[in-house]
Amino acid sequence: MTLSQYIDYIILPILAISMLLVFIRLFKGPEVVDRVIALDLLITGGVGVIAAYSISTQEFVLLDVALILALIGFLGTISFAYYLEKRGKE
């Protein structure tokens, strides 16, 4: 079993299952804040998926996408936190 096959058949399914569990929390989450941290975890996991896929297929150009995704995730969480704190208790 080569490394590429190992990543395709074991690592990427594990990551897919974990993304599915995060999606359940994203739909279920009782508060808005739960959904925000689920989204943050989804983006962090997406960076991991892109890294694993680029190892498997040797296409390292995809790491640019991971960089942008990490940036967008950070800015999104920060702005969600800012506006949720401004909104206060409802």
Added chain:
Amino acid sequence: MIFDIIIGLFSTIGALAILIASIGIMRMPDLFLRLSVTVKAATLGAGRLLFVAAMIYPQTSFTTKAIAILLFLVMTAPVSAHMISRAAYISGVELWKGTIRDDLEGMYDSETHTLKSEEENPDDTESQDIKKGDLL
């Protein structure tokens, strides 16, 4: 061959860390417990996968790019987790019903959202200690 085994081991640990984070976000009863499980484990997992991606291909541009993403994730994950948990606490998210003590109770000013220091009201911590002793 040995190099492939090391790469596979590292990426397995990374994928399992992300799996543990997602199980934690499903199973934990409270927002703050969920946050404390997920942020660390997911950053560890994505960081390990990026480290593998940096090691496997010996070309400088891709290695520096992967390490830059890793450093960015490690630097920004605690900041965003702290900000979102602070916003959640201020907006009044309920704690888990099994929580024993809440050190921040009454410490945030509801108007300005600034945090009081502990020396200004020592009575508060004493009463909380007594409450904790009663529970145990």
